[in-house]
Amino acid sequence: QVQLIESGGGLVQVGGSLRLSCAASGAASSLSMGWFRQARGKEREFLAVNSRSGGNSFYADSVKGRFTIFRDNAKNMVFLQMNSLKPEDTAVYYCAASPRVWPNEYEFEYWGQGTQVTVSS
Numbered sequence: 001q002v003q004l005i006e007s008g009g010g011l012v013q014v015g016g017s018l019r020l021s022c023a024a025s026g027a028a029s030s031l032s033m034g035w036f037r038q039a040r041g042k043e044r045e046f047l048a049v050n051s052r053s054g055g056n057s058f059y060a061d062s063v064k065g066r067f068t069i070f071r072d073n074a075k076n077m078v079f080l081q082m083n084s085l086k087p088e089d090t091a092v093y094y095c096a097a098s099p100r101v102w103p104n105e106y107e108f109e110y111w112g113q114g115t116q117v118t119v120s121s
Contacts, residue, residue: 002026002110004095009115012085016119020080022095022112028071032098033078034108035069037091037117044094046105050078053101085119093117 003025012018024031034049048069050057057069068081078095093115096108 002031002097004097004110004112006093006095006112006115009093009117011118011120014085014087014119014121016085017081017083018085018117020082020093020095020115020117022078022080024076024078024097026076027073028076028078028097029073030099031110032100032103033069033071034096034098034103034105035067035078035080036094036096036105036108037089038094038114039088039091042091045091047093048080049103051102052099058102082117085117087119087121089117089119091117 005023008020032052035047038044047063048059050069066084071078095112097110098108
């Protein structure tokens with residue numbers, strides 16, 4: 001049983017930055033952590049994953065070079081640093097977790113409640 005809570009969303013201008021946080025109720029070191037987003041009326045989109053083994057990460061093309069996922073296992077937290085934000089980044093952002101070493105986008109078993117990010121132009 002893993003519970004995840006996201007925070008840090010809000011309103012930001014085009015080109016600005018936000019850092020999202022995700023707190024895990026369990027030991028984050030035993031979980032690969034991911035970030036997804038879902039724009040209103042659209043399907044959920046995979047953004048990034050940080051493996052539980054070695055801390056290496058993989059990013060979707062849409063955010064590569066702009067977003068960074070990283071973790072602090074001592075605090076059982078994972079973060080998403082978002083830079084150079086665009087209006088199309090507006091969405092509800094979700095933290096997710098998986099016991100797999102390298103889960104694909106369909107292999108995340110635990111989900112947070114989401115936090116809204118709005119990028120204004």
